[in-house]
Amino acid sequence: MCGICCILVLAPQEGVSTHDIVGKDMFESLQRRGPNCSQQLSKEVPELGYNIFLSGHVLHMRGCLNPQPLQDTQGNLLLWNGEIFGGIEIGPEANDTLIILQHLSSCKNEESILSVFSTIQGPWTFIYYQAFSHCLWFGRDFFGRRSLLWQFKNAENLCLTLTSVSQSVSKCGNFPWQEVPACGLYKIDLQKNTSGNALAISWYPWKYRPIEYEFKTFHLGEEVQFIEEVPSFVSVFLNGSKLFPIVPITPMNYSVCETHTSSCEASSVNVESFLSDEKKILVHKFINVLSESVRRRVLFLPRCQIPTSSQFTISTKAKVAILFSGGVDSMVLAALADHHIPQDEPIDLLNVAFKQQKTSTKQKKKSNASRAPEEETVQDDNSSLNETTSFNVPDRITGLSGLKELQIINPARKWNFIEINITLEELKEMRQQRIRNLVQPLDTVLDDSIGCAVWFAARGIGTRTSNGEIQPYTSSAKVVLTGIGADEQLAGYSRHRVCYQTSGFEGLVKELGMELGRISSRNLGRDDRVIGDHGKEARFPFLDEAVVSFLNALPVWEKADLTLPRGIGEKLLLRMAAKELGLTASAVLPKRAMQFGSRIAKMENHKEKASDKCNRLLQSSID
Template structure:
């Protein structure tokens, strides 16, 4: 994982440095930092490159990379398949070798069509004065762009914005393809001309999001300032790296009632649903998801066991852990592949609940009636006051229960359950100092809640029980696994049930199809910026290309059954998989969003809507 940056100037001479000290970038890449200037006096353009490297693979390879032909490469990604990278090699160097051997744009696009894994890149191709850049199909790595009428800094690209003073000018580069900037043409017309190479399926249908190709082109151009005078569509295309969604609905399902059953929810009920046909899909799913986890937890810099006594061994892998089904399955599969003598950090975040006199008893009683299956409700159903421990939030309760399941699954593993407690004062301080900059350009109440929760969780600074007492602990892991992508593919959100109840399976399929199309702009760039701020890399096993292709190939009935109640019907395949892995009651926990499970959504303003613009973020930006 890296922090990458490039600034383009169209002035004949550069009178001032194009690089400002970007602490947000350097925190992403603490192991190496370099800058490089490329100038072409004949064509009157200058490109300034900056790279900050988090070392995770092969030999430490400082960026930007350059060769004797004047090519320059910045890479923020991981190659997990499609292009061969040996276990001891560095993928940045491998990718650079492939790109510099390209004779034309078709060859370059073919390379990015093959790569499996998250990526964002910037590549300066000297021979044709081209600046290539873009993000992977799901947008798992952040890349922002900024355009200006000022020829000294007419185009800027970066993993994360520099400061609050100019942050409002940055926008996310759409994860709808790769872009090429013809620097020679730009220097002649004194404005930016871009060529866009969109994602296309193997059958030729366009898959760049919710709109058609020409509408997408207009949308991108309308979001850009006037200094971008052209946005052409390239003659070539990128090949979508996943199989198309199976949108067929069997006749028996289309005739099936969309009314949710009142059937009892429990582990035994879930086990009774598993048929022989289900077992085939479960085993295939376990195999493909386990391989995705394996790729993401191995080949990390590790001390040899003989050099690290058991008491001093540090965790190299951490999981954003609520005890819910997504994080439990990731933990169970990571346990298969992380060396047995190595701890695994389970990062569990809780925001301080307000005192009882700040919250009306009637609201709490109403909440209990609406959520009869929640672990929080079960633990406090007989009390009108909040628990003595103000951090005993729902995710803390289910997290502890999940820890016991994991201990039973593998009692020899060291499971570090890190209790990360956040009070209101620290939340406000860290939001103003760091988080508001990282979340932007997203700015809703939901972005604030999730951005803050993920930032504190991935920082990994909390308390750990050791020798019978709680002691301060900070996770040393550079890799953080997150379960995002499971709900989007397996019908985990409440809006999926609403859509199903209204329009049946056809409506549900349309909603699921839309989810992956917008996940880059709604979630992944933000999460990459937030987690990367700690010099750690977010990894998303549920969004592995092979996992997505497998899930896309299945008929809807094999993945979800929303005629079943909460705790069973949503993410049905995942729940059955959890049972096959030996997990217990966590298999039937209802979906609970992170902002509610961690209680951050109740900490400041309970009357906000998730889609509202967040005043706290806006105020921080304007300060």
């Protein structure tokens, strides 16, 4: 994973430096994402009236360490923030940045460049300068699993900045930062953009392989228009060649069956009752494809092992961590990671809790009356909190329970359960110093809650209990697995149940299609920025192309049965997989959103709605 930045200046004035355009705080944020190597490169082309400044900061994960931007013999330049997990052949010791540049160096036209990015399986963002054509290409993968922001300025010079992370909130200016929409690739022809007064960007929207399938608003005709707001001096238009990169997944199965009914009575149903021989075949197919996704994400990491006197080696530090609540998503990921990570290597389970504040009986009754299903807790009595129990939030309780299940499945594995305890004072301090700049351009109460919770969890600073003794512990794992994508594909949210009750399978499957289509703008860019701030890489096994294609091909009733109670009907396919993997209580835990399970939603303003704009993300000083 890397922090990448590109600044394009059209009609540059003499004496204007690209170093002056980007502030010190942005470069520090980029360096935190890529702590192993940093390099800058400038390219000036006065005859065409443009300057390009490129900055690359590398988190070394596999193969030889190659500084970025990477340059070939033809003068082409690549900034790459991604991982190849399939589609293009790459050995376990190879460097994917070098391989991508080799493929791009052989491309002589638009179609061949689009073919490269249509082939890659895995998360990526890229910025590529093709020297002979004077074209600047950039974009994000179909799901938007890696962050890329843009900002346009038109003061002394027309300037476009592309970056993994932005400047501070207070330095946004008249044209705020936006996430580059993950709806295709983009190209700027610098031989045609010579006026310095306007910027034209060609857009290459994603298209599914079947010609008859049209996704969202991306059609094949002249009527295709870019759907995001950009400044008046910028135009984003459908490329003149009418070329499209190919979506790397199978389209959603929109078939409906309104006559489908559950085979069990809701009053006596359990997950095992669905595991018929026929159903087991499907469940094991799902386990296999998800297991392969996890395998790709936990192997081929630098594993510096310590020689011993015997034939074995001992690895003392975890290379992989999991955002861990003890819920079915994180439990399944932990169980599958256990299948592939070397047996002598620990796995870090990152469990975050925010200190509970005492509430009066009246406040608690009012809160319980308005609580959504996702807020339900295992234990919610904080009337007599002390320092020991004030971090016993729901996710801590289910996390400890989940730890016991994992220890039963594999008692030989060293499971590092990391208790990450955050006070209100530390929350305010780190939000002000770091987190609010990473969450932007998202700005809701929900973005604040999840962004802060994920940032503290991924930092991995807490305590663990070893041999009955509580010890300080900091996770050194560079890879952080997260379960995002499970709820969006398997109807895990309470809104999916409401949608099914009002619109049946037809409404539900449309909602799931929309969930997957907007996951880049609602979740993934933000999560990549906050996790990457610690020099760690977020990996999303549920969003592997093969996993999504497998689930997309299934009719919706094979994935969830929302006629069944909470804790069973939503994500039913995943719950059956959990049972087959040997998990017990965690397989039937109802969905609990992270902001409620960690109790961050209870820390400050209880009257806020998740969709409200969050003033705390905009404050210039700590209250």
